[in-house]
Amino acid sequence: MNPTPNERLLVAAMAGGDPGIKALSAGREVDFVERVPHEVGLTIRHEKWVDGVCRSERSVRHQVADPALFTAAAIRLVDETAPTTMRSLPCLIHQPEAAPTLVETLVGALASRVVLVFEDTPYNGSILRLENLADRCFVPDQTAAHRWSGQHVVTADIARIDEPEPLAVLMAGDAAADPPATPEAHRVLIVSYFGPPSTLVSVQRLSYWHEHLAPLAAEQGTNLHVEWLTATAAGRHHDRVRTVMDRSDNLTDSRRAQLAEMHSMKLPTIGVSWLDAAAAELDRWTDPFDTVIISVGPFGYVDLGLAVKERWDARVIIDFRDPYGGDARMGFTLERRTWANTHERAAIEAADAIVSVNDRCLDVIGRGIDIERRIVNNGFDDVSIDEAREGFVNERNDGLIRLAYCGTIFRHLPLDDVLDALHATRHRLLHAGRDQSLSQALAHTVVGRGLGFITDGVELNRILLGCDAGIIRVGGEATTATTKVFDYIGCDLDIIVVTDGAPRSGALHQMTDGLEGVFWVRNDPDELAEFFATYVPTQAPRPERVSFSRRAQTQNLLDLILTDRSR
């Protein structure tokens, strides 16, 4: 018997136990795989359920909890009852957090689509990959959902394994369609590991391009069609977004040597296993693309351009949101840096242009390679800010100076000295984001107020519009220029840069030099006290504001895309 995908699915319980398999198998055929961990090794149990009845049961014991062994054993057990075509089974995984690396390989081999049902919400690299390849993630309750939103890159809904929603979502999956043919248009493909609906800042940048490049081009009389290829499975529900699953490091035969080398040097490998899957997906499409923008960070697929050139001879633009080998924050050893630089170089030599967020980054990327380089900043989301301004009334009349800090307060860049420098009768500091500082002082101080993690851009912008200044906290590295500076500019706030390094230096200074209302102060208690004792908001308009908008920056990218056509 070879059941159709809609009638057959795989349910895996990664922490053991019965997830309500009898009910799950009502009206369908279910392969139930249960992982039972022991002190040494594990047992893999398989039950075949058909329409609420258990038809067979087998188990196998392994002394080694290896992902590939686990998957091979599971495949064999599943196949013994009914042959399985690889990558054809919808998979419902309960408690993937118990053994995420095993789940990666299992779904990589078997799954056509995946729904994950968590009981707990830890975060690590393996879970990051899993949540990205899942159609949907579920957590058990509101508390877990709140914890989830603080760290994970996709949103999670609330449901337990024995509730109907996870199964309903899984079985409602639709087949992916090929990109439509648009022969008259200049066809642009954006490629990135993370895509919508992920909440990452990088996705916001690319989402804007995906939405606004074509209308922007149309204003200039050019017909542009933009598609997006990503590993984020839930992205396929978005218009013009195609997805291809990252089927894990264990299932990529051609990249085995590269992965081994990267593992031995403790380099991040995310994206490497996805590269061949992405290239194979491109092979299936009939119509070529004229321009391919490969957006990296993660860097595992940075050399996808080679495959693109082989297939379409398209113009390849690599978007480095951060430097790769030259990133001072990565803390690479000499050996690792050399490998990363070589990897980066090979990718750039196959490309036609590179873009990044500032000059300092462009300087360290592909040093010495003669290639077109452009700055395309993140910019502030003008659409979101305009929406926030509608009907906004600044009701403050308390004489307090309101400071905003958006984003994560990092452990190595705390705001402790800033908080201590503020006056309770003159200042208030509003924080939207996560607090990873050791002191967590913001929760206690009378001058500060934590607003939590705000995902709604319009809501966040309304908060910013009610403030006088935005604070940026930097460590002094030359290449750092945070995205929040654009939000502050977009909302006409003063910018106060608190730095561990030299004031007025690096990429951030390059970007803001000459702007009104930008203040630099060292993260020193005395200097901060002196600054805030006398600081008065400038409320000065910036005529250059519009050039920092995402629209203006996207125009830079559009100019780069269309430049080639004119040659």
Place this chain on the structure above:
Amino acid sequence: MTADDELSAEATEQLLLGEAIARLSREIQDIRRDFDERIEYNARQARSLRKLVERMRLDRQLRRIPHATRQAIKRSTGKRAPDGTIGEDQAKPVIPYVASSKSTLLAVAHAYPIDESVYGGQPLARRAKYYRDAGHDFAVFVPSRDGTSRKTTAADGTEVVISTLDSLNEYGRSRGATQLLIHSPTPEIWSHAAYLAELMPTHVWMHGFESRSWRELGFDFTAAQIRDRGPRLDAYDTEKAKVLRTIMADPRVNTVFVSAFMQSISEAFAGTAAATPHVIHNVIDLEAFPYRRRTAADRMKVAVIRSFDKRNYGTDLATMAILELRKKPWFDELAIRVIGDGCYLEQDTEPLRGLANVSLEQGFLGPSDLSVVLSQSGVALLPTRWDSQGMMIGEAMAAGVVPVTNAVAAIPEFVDADCAMLADDEDYRGLAAGVAELVEHPDRYEHLSLAAHHRARTQCGAAYTVERELKLIAEAKAASVDG
């Protein structure tokens, strides 16, 4: 072989198994390499520690002392210790405990006002005369903070011993104390007082800091302090909670909470309910803060009497409330006195400088000076972020001064809208509105003034507070006689 949609199960399985074998081999090599590195590292550590131990040997340390110094030490100390200076013969004998024939109450507290100008320790001092009037002998032991010891007599006649805690046991025994009264027991105090508690009836008061987490008043710490001292304070919280559990779980110990709020906080912190709980407020001395009937004119005289050392006293809220009141047309008619001292004085009063009707007086008030100030005031602007009772609010009310404060922590247990003006947490605008209400409605002000006094008298007067403590003491005495 590239990944293919049509990959068969067998091929996939072989691919996976091959990868598994390769990875396991790499892992074994990594583990082996890791072990080698660790062995080498441990060997280096061992060599280094061996050298360190060698250097710490006493004979080697002595050899490093200059020769001349060694000779001088030898000459001055001789080769043996003088007879009788060490050993069992010199051990101090345990003082036998003989209870005094008269009821002798020994209080252990963190402070006691030696002279009348000091406000610290007043909650205990207010009780002293009632205890003496009831026929008890009363003495106080205050743990010394600088290691010194002295015995003195306070201005109210109370014998006060300030000394290190290791002398508490000896003092209690030699004094012949018959009952032990511990105010705000800390782990340090209890480690010594527990011995006395075995000998006599014991009563323990929970006032605040000793029976809550430091994080409850986290706003009293700077960010730098939280960062640097947080872990140690958390560890001390654990110690505190452990000691409180021991105290509260003992049915022989009367655990007195100064408010129901304090009881809930303490029991939650300790993780246990008190076996013998009593809620008895601190006494408000109606004689020290005599009532004067207020007229409508008094409502324009506002006093802010606060410590500027801790944020829980809300001095920033007071300033912001005053600045909010500036928007009122009658603001200049107010006479506002701001009195206090502390590290936030400069910061919090700076916006008020230059206001002609606001006087800023730096310094702390003793009880008699406080009484004078209150007698001259009509409204007390006393913001708070946390209080287990609010003694100053109660003293102001006793005098007929209408308090304007925040309804947080234990405050609603002692005031309500019938005798005070209450604002929400952090609500400086609410505080300003409270003052405005009193100014703009003089009839209401006069009514609240009388009601405030009445509330203080009937809730915190001696009959409802210290008399109940005396009853506890009497019952404990009777029980110990019977036992």
